[in-house]
Amino acid sequence: MSRRKLVVGNWKMNGLKAQLAEVEAIGRVAAEHPAVEVGLCVPATLIMAAAERKGAAFIGGQDCHMNASGAHTGCLSAEMLAEAGAEWIIVGHSERREAQGETDEHVAAKAFAAKAAGLKVILCVGESLDVRDAGDAESVVSAQLLASLPEGAAADWLAIAYEPIWAIGTGRIPTMEAVAAMHAALRASLASRIGGQADAMRILYGGSMNGDNAAELMALADVDGGLVGGASLTAEKFAPIIAAAG
Numbered sequence: 001m002s003r004r005k006l007v008v009g010n011w012k013m014n015g016l017k018a019q020l021a022e023v024e025a026i027g028r029v030a031a032e033h034p035a036v037e038v039g040l041c042v043p044a045t046l047i048m049a050a051a052e053r054k055g056a057a058f059i060g061g062q063d064c065h066m067n068a069s070g071a072h073t074g075c076l077s078a079e080m081l082a083e084a085g086a087e088w089i090i091v092g093h094s095e096r097r098e099a100q101g102e103t104d105e106h107v108a109a110k111a112f113a114a115k116a117a118g119l120k121v122i123l124c125v126g127e128s129l130d131v132r133d134a135g136d137a138e139s140v141v142s143a144q145l146l147a148s149l150p151e152g153a154a155a156d157w158l159a160i161a162y163e164p165i166w167a168i169g170t171g172r173i174p175t176m177e178a179v180a181a182m183h184a185a186l187r188a189s190l191a192s193r194i195g196g197q198a199d200a201m202r203i204l205y206g207g208s209m210n211g212d213n214a215a216e217l218m219a220l221a222d223v224d225g226g227l228v229g230g231a232s233l234t235a236e237k238f239a240p241i242i243a244a245a246g
């Protein structure tokens with residue numbers, strides 16, 4: 001099964017209007033690599049302006065509410081994000097699971113709401129260092145994935161991002177063997193739930209991906225792209241990762 005590589009920047013809580021020039025530059029890099037699907041998940045305040053300057057990249061958001069509307073002060077619905085110009089949305093990032101107390105059930109509900117609003121979804125999973133050190137990473141992350149998987153999960157609107165929490169923003173990554181084993185385990189878990197769709201579903205790696213390690217990571221059989229934080233903030237740092245994918 002050949003899966004089109006998906007390389008997505010997660011700007012987290014970074015980016016003001018001045019950074020729209022980087023969006024434009026990254027959109028131009030994306031145009032040079034048509035074999036790769038490239039996107040930027042920017043802060044919600046930038047989605048509308050970024051969508052006008054995205055070039056060949058897509059623009060996405062970083063979270064949405066699980067409800068379509070209502071009394072949820074400060075929250076944004078999937079429909080609002082889609083109207084602003086988002087095409088994809090990240091759900092279940094470990095920073096939200098930890099700091100905002102999001103559970104697997106919340107994540108599945110958010111993914112389902114996003115799909116209902118016409119968004120595509122990147123669903124994040126990953127283990128803590130304690131779990132990794134205890135040798136339980138594959139079983140814990142597989143269970144987390146199955147518990148977070150929305151109803152109707154299918155490869156044309158859902159991608160998975162495996163992000164070991166201890167690798168995010170730290171400059172540390174697992175061994176290539178460990179990444180390969182995890183991605184194979186996650187694909188097997190997906191197959192147990194969604195059958196043939198598992199073959200087509202993209203499974204991204206995230207956590208300190210950069211221009212030096214991206215090619216080796218994305219050459220692994222079940223690594224179908226990357227979710228990139230720090231190294232996606234400028235075209236200069238993001239371009240080599242995009243090039244490594246295609």
Ligand code: PGA
Pocket residue numbers: 010163167168169170206207208209227228229230231
């Ligand atoms: P990082 O973040 O690339 O800065 O480690 C990745 C992520 O959290 O999505």
